[in-house]
Amino acid sequence: MQATTRHLVRYLARRFAWHMLGAAIGLALVLLVYSLLFSAVTGLPAVVVAVVAVAAAVGLGLVPGARELEVTAARALLDVDAELVVPARPRPAHRVRTAGWVVLHLATGMLVAVCLFAVLPGAVLIGVETVAGRPFGSGVPLPDSAPEAALRLVACAVVGLLALAATWPLGAAASALAGRVLGPTPHDRMETALARAGREAEHTRLARELHDGIGHALTVVSVQAAAGRRVVAANPDAAADALAAIEDTARSALAELDQLLAVLRDDADDAAPLALAPALNDVVSEHRRAGLDVNARIDLPAGLPALLSRTVQRIVTEGLTNAHRHGGPGPVRLTVEQDGEEVRIEVVNPARAGARPGRAGRAGRASGGRGLSGVRERVALFGGTVEAGPDGDRWVLRATLPWTTMPGTTPAGLTDPADPADPADRKDPDA
Template sequence: GRGMPGGEGMGTGMRAGAGLVLGARARLRWVHLILGGALLMPYFLLAQVVVGVWSGRGNVFGSTALTLASYGLSLPLVAATAVFGLVRPLSAGAVRALCGVPDGRLAEGPARSWAARGRTSAWWTLHLGVGAVLSGMSLAVPPMAVVLIALPFVSGLRTAEWGTGWFGTGASPYVAPLLGIGLLGGLALCSAGAGALLARMAPVLLGPTAADRLAEAEERAADLAVRNRLARELHDAVGHALSAVTLQAVAARRVLDSDPGFVREALAAIEDTTRRTVGELDAVLGLLRDADPARADAAPAPTLAADLDGLLARTRAAGTTVTAHQDPGPAGNWEQLPAIASREAYRIVQEALSNALRHGTGPVELRIAVRAAEAGTPRELEITMTNPPGPAAGPQPRTTGGRGLRGAAERATLLGGRVEAGPYRGQWRLRAVLPLGGGSR
């Protein structure tokens, strides 16, 4: 009874070893090697022609030396063709499917640098070179092993011309089956070892280089920047609209019986706000579905020149007094602003008014002015909004998350500007400064 645990451990070890040599993964890696051998054949046939012309012999298969020379000449041809970028994704795909290498350890996409192409060339040569050797063994060893295993039982095999040799000199034919089984076992071991070697080398030669990691990080950063911009657009458009519509509806309800004219204006403002917001929401959701950065940059967006007056009118329709001071500079209008500055400035003003509607308790004063360029400084667009602060924060946490002010700061930062928000002389003030260029150096 005491010997059973050791016996069970030995049996488990034998099963594990057999799984490594004959298991499903080992068989898939053998298929991967056979594919490598098949891919080498065009190179080998071309090299065979060259060697045949050089040696003066039309058929090099009759000479082991010329066959090996053709094989050796085919490998530089393999290495040369592997510099094409698409070889790496094809190889990586085959490795994932057949060698059991996880995705994260292999590079995505074509090789971008010469260092990556060199590593891919080394992998391509290794795969096809080792695969060709194993393919030859897989073609030659099984028939030979079958003959050896059947030799004691089929007399015709022992008397055949090609069978007279070692076994025709008095050696026992009953040794032949052991040799045949040994050949099959050796083939399985060679296949498992070669497959394991390629699986180990794949992350080294097909793994991402520093250039690949940098390019991937840049792609992720670009995608994140686009998504952040769309998130800001969605937050600013929908958040402002909901705040404005809520306050307009509340104001209209309070004077429903006493001031029908104001109610009509409020309902018209609600209709206009919701219609515009539905259009902006549909545009942003369309861009999110397409995930196209070029379309995101070209998407229409409100600007100071075209939409500021409407924004102020809708805010006033909610019952909030808004005093606006506009100084576009010598141009006399906002149409002379750079398009991106006009667009981002509109969103910053919109967010400032949204905060005033949600958290303020009194009239709003808004100043938008273009500062002339001075020595060493560019022209700047300055936005300042002040209003009385709301009541002190209660025990309930704030539900807006501060995303609006953070989004306004991100908009300004993208243009090289800045946003400041906080208490100022008993008021709440938001101040944004956006460079416009045109300064003297």
């Protein structure tokens, strides 16, 4: 009970403070308008003063900073739960709403001040004169009979109570209207939705980049570590090769992570040209060193756009990583080529024995993991197509990216990154 009473008292006190703030500004504005008008022209009707005062209140609402003050006052004194907006670049709709709110604030504040400091004292004075039977300066004639006196006392009590309680409904109405008047406009809601969508897209992009880059590196590291552990005693040279591959992969992953963080800090340009041939060579060679038998055929024109080049690299990385992680033993065929105005990517690998399509986990990928979702998102940016699923005893990933040859570019075939003269690329650490 005491807590409820304290809450009610604080509620009324804050509403009263908000009304008195409006009354003080409104009274000062009316007095200023009155003095200026009557110093220039005498005998003006009151309606002219009222119209000019309202116009001055509208102008006050258009002053820079007025919305900030009104929003702060509404949040602190009206307990507004709705979202209130202070735009960085106010639009005409914001200015109109702010001006209307300022007029409402001053008008309700002056109305409450009149009720509390004019109507209520007047009702009390008339009641006292009626009870005492003599005038005290109200100017209202005394009642001629007892019934008339009783009726006047009742009227004084009703008017006094209404004047005393005026702050309650006016404050509640102002609190309910604050969200509509000082809240976001439809344009603000659209900007907020677009900003939220942009943040979510950036989060998705970051997750995709981390999965495609760091996730791929961790897969290779785990495979090499397992292979090195199995052969460390029987074949120290193979174990040393596995540790060297882990070192190279970890160094590349750290460099890629640093580049990704630099892009997020706007310290690097994500549209910087990418040397696609060396990048694909590195990806294929890395998987070969990890024990994957890759037969690669890459034939692309030079001068691919940076975004398209990065997308091709990510798709190839994802396809080979999935083949390494989920595929069965046997050669993996990688094909990257241009077909007319399209870039085609195909990764074909043996399916793991006992894998059941549609089953989640390491044995089945038909349901699609986060990596395949990232591939679909990347390809969708170009309006391309992705097919991923079992084909007999094989798993096939096919991606098609539309691309029109840029002026000045000439086809430059990229050779198979395998180097038959380098036995290290063909060595299987698990052997």
